[in-house]
Each structure stands twice: as structure tokens, then as C-alpha cells.
Amino acid sequence: MSKTLGNELIQTSIRRFKAQKQLADKTFEQLSEADFHYRPDPGSNNIAIIIQHMAGNMLSRWTNLLTEDGEKSWRKRDEEFEDQHYSKEQLLKMWEDGWNCLFNTLQSLKETDLLTDVYIRKEPLTVTDAIIRQMAHYPSHVGQIVYLGKQIRKGEWKGLSIEKGQSEAYNNAPGIKDPAKQF
Numbered sequence: 001m002s003k004t005l006g007n008e009l010i011q012t013s014i015r016r017f018k019a020q021k022q023l024a025d026k027t028f029e030q031l032s033e034a035d036f037h038y039r040p041d042p043g044s045n046n047i048a049i050i051i052q053h054m055a056g057n058m059l060s061r062w063t064n065l066l067t068e069d070g071e072k073s074w075r076k077r078d079e080e081f082e083d084q085h086y087s088k089e090q091l092l093k094m095w096e097d098g099w100n101c102l103f104n105t106l107q108s109l110k111e112t113d114l115l116t117d118v119y120i121r122k123e124p125l126t127v128t129d130a131i132i133r134q135m136a137h138y139p140s141h142v143g144q145i146v147y148l149g150k151q152i153r154k155g156e157w158k159g160l161s162i163e164k165g166q167s168e169a170y171n172n173a174p175g176i177k178d179p180a181k182q183f
Helices: 005-028 047-062 086-106 111-115 128-155 167-172
Strands: 119-120 125-126
Touching: 005 086, 005 128, 005 167, 047 086, 047 128, 111 128, 111 167, 119 128
Parallel strands: none
Antiparallel strands: 119 125
């Protein structure tokens, strides 16, 4: 594939989304079933709710991106913010389904698609803007997941990024760097 600005945008977007997914995945590995439903207070979302919301958003936004509004009539957004008490296994399947939809759609895009107009809630935007919009949205929720996971695991938390005081050692280490540790 030739290096063009459009192809670079698509490939970079895929890489950056994968790094975000990896941060959450590494958090999920450290959590028990009950941890997914822990709420720091009644007004806060738990990890299960964040997963429900992100999966619903991804399926809605990325299914038939080029031909249908990104806010699908079948989406039940308000229900995403109620803990449905899914098991960890069910939540992780939802999570994977959402990300697979996103990655399959991004991988199917051609450079010429990037300036195509699409709609989200009847608002017109280019495919490029739709990608960037979600790239701004999903990391905020991944950050919430990581923060909650760290609070739940406390002293048992296994760090996901460069540990305090280890920046120089990480920067000087040979080899390919972990994309999730680039933050």
C-alpha cells in the first residue's frame, strides 16, 4: 500500500484505537466479575456501563458507516447507562463485537472515502471527521476504565504504562515499544 495522507490516516487511526483497546484489555485481565459492577458512588458509571455504552456506540457508529446515519434506530442509548448485570464474559463479548465492527469498517475504507459525507444524528460530517470524533470519544472512556480498575485493585494493580521513575530506562531500552505505553 502506498504511503499517502489518506492511507496514513486510516492506518494510524487503527493503530491508535488498538492501543486504547489494549489499555482497557489489560485492565480487564486484572478484574474479577464483581469488579466490573463496582460503583464508587450511585451517580457514577461502573466499568460494565462504560463497556455497554462504548459497544453500543461502536456498533451504531461503524455499522454501515457510509450508507446509514451513525445513530441507528435500533440503538438503546439510555439503556447503555443502566447496569444490565451482564457477566464478565458477556461484557467482554460485547466489547469485542464493538471493536471488531470499528476495525472491520476502518480496514474496509479507501482513501477516497475519507472526504465522503456521512451523518451522526443527522449532522453531516466527513468520514475523516467521524474517525477523529470517535478518537476523541473512546479514549475518555478507556481512561475511566483504567482509573476505576486502578482504584479497585489498589496495591495489587499492575501498571499499564511506564512506572514512575522508569522513563529514562524505558526510553533507553532497545526494541519495539509497547504502543499502550506511549502516553
